[in-house]
Amino acid sequence: MRLRAIDTSTRGLLRRLTRGGWPACREDELTDWRDVVFLRGTTRQLVDNVGCRRIARLPPGEIGRLSNALPYLHAAQLISLMLDRVGAEVLEVVPPQRQLLVFEELDADCASQLLAVLAPDTVADLLARLEPEEAREKLRRLPESRRRLVTDLLQYPEGTVGVVMTNDVVVIPEGVTISDACRLLHDSLATPAFVYYAYVVDGQESRRLRGMITLRELLTAEPASSVKDMMNPYLAALTPLSPAAQACQEVIDNRVQALPVVGEGGRLLGALTADAALAHIAPASWRTRTRHVFS
Secondary structure, eight states: OOOOEEEOSHHHHHHHHTTTOSOOOOGGGEEEGGGOOOOOSOTTOOOOSHHHHHHHTSOHHHHHHHHHTSOHHHHHHHHHHSOHHHHHHHHHHSOHHHHHHHHHHSOHHHHHHHHHHSOHHHHHHHHHTSOHHHHHHHHHTSOHHHHHHHHHHHTSOTTBHHHHOBOOOEEEETTSBHHHHHHHHHHHTTSOSOOSEEEEESOTTTOBEEEEEEHHHHHHSOTTSBHHHHSBOOOOOBOTTSBHHHHHHHHHHTTOSEEEEEOGGGBEEEEEEHHHHHHHHSOGGGGGGSOOSOO
16 A cells, blocks of 8 residues: 555546546556655654655746745745755745745744845845844844845835845956956855846955946956956946935836945945846736846
């Protein structure tokens, strides 16, 4: 009596209703039991089977659609069974209200692991909707570098550019060659969510914006060339306290992947990306359908 498959077809339902009076289902209508993930509705249950691994290979939007059909506890368990980065991407595509309810069902360790790989702007948005004490506890468990990025975003008022921008951007100093810049970026490219542009600054500490260079230009330029000679110094920039809706429209109207956000003295604070802009001004029912290409 080994369990081999389940039958969820219409033919199988009719066969059960008629107590065997309907013809048996075909072999291709059966679902192999190894492809089934049994969820108990607790994130403490550890499951490691073929079904979990196959689900993790689906696009995040498809996994999110599956989770939307589940109760919150079961959806939380499904996300907790994914690899950290896959689970984070699934959580991003879940509708905002459900996202919060599912996140609150995760155990502390799983929640911390997801927050550590989510983009800082997504983390800040999520924490801002939690109870203050719970948000502080989640913030405390983040790695120091990630906590600093999230804390910086949480200081901006609702409805401003600072709330929707990402501050995890790639920067390089202007006084280096293309070869040196590629070497400097080798390790840092794995972390930021937005890596289409590299912003050129006067120094890592002062971070005064000098220009911008695309990764394509970095990879195709002569290694001995100067970053200062290759960069584009003519940039439109936003300020963090500008109205978010107006700034998002500006990003879309300019047909750019992002616009830099600068503070006092031209210090680079982050960037407002095209997909974040589109998600912000799109109707609420469309926001989870926007493509996360740049952040």
